Amino acid sequence: MALRKMYLNINGAERLVVCDPEVDTLSDVIRRIGLTGTKVGCNTGQCGACNVILDGKLVRSCVKKMKNIKEYSTITTVEGIGQPNALHALQQAFIFCGAVQCGFCIPGFIVSSKALLDQNINPTRQEVRDWFTKNRNGCRCTGYKQIVDAVILAAAVLRGEKTMDDITYQPPEDGRVYGTSNPRPAAYSKVTGLCDYGDDIGLKMPKGTLHLAVVLSKVSHGNIKGIDFSEAETMPGVVKVITAKDMPGYNRIFFPATHSNSITNGMERPIICDQKVFRYGDIVAVVAADNEVNARLAAQKVKVDIEELPKYLNYLEAVVPGAMPLHDHQNQYLTVSAIKGEETREVLSQSKHVVEGSFHSIPQPHLTIEPDCGQAYIDEDGCVTVHSKSLMIHYAQGMGAPSLGLAPDKFRVIENPTGASFGYTMSPAMTILLGACTMALGGTPVTLTLSYSEHMLFSGKRLASYSNARLGCDEEGKITAMEFHVGADAGAYTELGEPGQKSVNWGGFGYNIPNIRGISRVANSNNSHGTAYRGSGSVQAYTWSEAIVDMLAKKAGFDSFDFRYMNLAKPGETGINQQPYRQYVFKDLMDAIKPYYDTAKKRCETESTDTKKRGVGITNCGFMVSVGNEDACQIDLELNSENGITCYNAWQDQGQGGDIGTINITHEAFKDTLKLDYTKIKLVMSDTKLVPPTGPSGANRQHFMVGNATKDAADQLLKAMQKPDGTYRTYEEMKAEGIETRYRGTYVTKIHTTDFDWDTGIGEMWPEYNYCSLMAEVEVDTTTGKTTVLSMVLVYDIGTIGNQAVVDGQAYGALMHGVGMALSEQYIDDGNYDSLVKSGFTYANGMPDDITLISLPSERKNSAYGGVGCCELFQSTPHVTVLNAINDAVGVRIYEGPAAPEKVKAGLEAKKEGKEIKPHYYVGPDFYESLEEIYTKVAQKKETITAN
Known part of the structure; x- marks a missing residue:
């Protein structure tokens, strides 16, 4: 050197x-x-x-x-x-x-x-x-x-x-x-x-901190026959090569399956692979050295002998009869259903118009700019302490402690300032790996920053899904019945694979569909594991449901907007789960978007040319708020010495605005009583040692849950502060009188409706929802197949808005993810999709500058301050909105995203020949056979169905 x-x-x-x-x-x-x-x-x-x-x-x-x-x-x-x-x-x-x-x-x-x-x-x-x-x-x-x-x-x-x-x-x-x-x-x-993010903190760790480098499998499925690290451990600066035998506890990530229909316990993922590898990129060893360069050089010298086994790189391959089980259960491990009204076979046979199609939603990569990273050490209290990109620090603590053989209070999790994750850090894998490595090294501090290629392999992806659907309507255009069959690819591990079942919650959302039969199955494959991603579960469902609605509108001779409008659910009409909608705002949303739609349609007619065709796509959608019944949230509020308020919570913030959300909600709680200056609100956030369990930052829950818990804590504090004359004590007066200055607020969701039955899809799941209508205008170059999104209009109802700039930012970002999913993004688990460009990342010119956002808030009785979350709603349908617009422009239906230029061009050429390109997994006449399981359940559950 x-x-x-x-x-x-x-x-x-x-x-x-x-x-x-x-x-x-x-x-x-x-x-x-x-x-x-x-x-x-x-x-x-x-x-x-x-x-x-x-x-x-x-x-x-x-x-x-x-x-x-x-x-x-x-x-x-x-x-x-x-x-x-x-x-x-x-x-x-x-x-x-x-x-x-x-x-x-x-x-x-x-x-x-x-x-x-x-x-x-x-x-x-x-x-x-x-x-x-x-x-x-x-x-x-x-x-x-x-x-x-x-x-x-x-x-x-x-x-x-x-x-x-x-x-x-x-x-x-x-x-x-x-x-x-x-x-x-x-x-x-x-x-x-x-602001120091994870790798910045790693550079500034104390002397003696060891740098980690991972050794990843280059095989998708196989038995580990042996690991030779003899050369690696003699390399300069190397302290230890950590393998499965060095793992504390039982070397499994404790992530129990929460779904009652699951046949697996969900705890099959190793921290470091010991007997088998289940996907390309599984961790098989970790090298600890004095610096990152030495650690990476040594990692290249670790030799892993793997006996390759059959690999299944999608749901369809994994569920073929005779496919080898990846784990100690059959690959298809979860089945749920939706049943509503009359038997759909009979209804559809009598319907005037019926359409059917097969659709595929991609295993979308999150494509964060910051790769995964973190640090671990033993703190002053003897706790194994991990700094990571966690979206749910208390859950990670609860899962990590048993995984590492620790008592919960001996495993501390702190969220680093984070370069986004969009959901993948719901997985505790990196947090637990870092804790395991510092324990394997006797408590020596460690830091790890994945390369971008490693990050792409290590982090999970949005679950891919394969869907078959039928939809019918009468002569007047009223929808009569819907059928669907969905296969969701959970990838190598069942961890967070359950969003694959949510088609039974979101298919046909917002419309009055009197008769429904549907089934959704989830299976393991040798793909990167499915994990949380904004719009988790809904994106897959809307991929087929909002496309099939569009297809039926065109077959029945209706404008796409008008067809949706006439089929919107009215007060009293129920959704797919046979429950009334909590708010009937669909008409208001579509009324607001109608002028934009009409203008765009006219513009498309006048500005389309022979080689540049324009079209408009439209969708409706909704999304859940909270993770369901008995979702719990705790926060603390404390009157501080400046007569301001200190907030303690775990609103894990990875870009969505947990800091300003906390400030605005807290200020709202005290503005009328204490005349609180918002700049006097202090934040202590996202450290399991310092704050109570607030719950995960997902499912659009934090604004809603923290708001309600904050109101509870504020009410307690104000009651303690209030004097007999109605005025309020200062901090000094509280202390002088020995009155407690810190109070814990709690909120637990209670859904007072039918318990949800996953065998029928009947019942209520969530205490609140949000809603939107979305429009996209596109231009398709018929000579190349390239699609450009020209404008988008989003009309939404998320209740009262806590911070307008934050909501706007979540909308613009979510729309970009959706446009990317529609046009360019893709991921195949073979090591080749290891960069932003290779995975179809969307740069500035890939997004329109003309984006209109319109809020139409309706009352949220369950929300303390009227608001609920938003970002996952905004990402639920932009991809299918763009695909619908392409169809409107050139008459080509893209069933399998992304709509890359060559795919659209192939569709145009097939159209000239009077053909249509359909997915290879289209089931055609065999469709009903895939639904037989539902009809059996109908017979078994007649009493339940009748009662509802």
């Missing part, structure tokens, strides 16, 4: 650095001297998180080798653009516009924006988008709209047309912040690059 000493001018100051010019990149050197505002995500120049300005030019520092950098070069990082007490206009605008969600990519965007404005101080919105696309600035949270807004506003300030005050939040005169766009407190550290 030949090291080089060189001077660089970094952020206006001359800095001496020492580097290995052949090995080190510019990002390595910048981060090593403590400027960790330069983030490293993909490490291949595909995300822009590492952007710096080098001698006046924007560069991606993670791929810029030091050997190619001249001494005394001038470098600007995000730390050189502004400071917390003297923000640059760009940083202030990003905060003001709500452009900071998880924030991991934001320093790179701010640096990139600075480089743009240095050369063009008056860019158009399209020029901003072009710049970000050309320079591969990727964001997975925002959908880019608020980021572009921020750049345009900052440019106006720099031109002198606006002031900094114009782009700084001003509280309303009445002081109420609930429902405004007051900024997230975490945004300030994120726009200045001072």
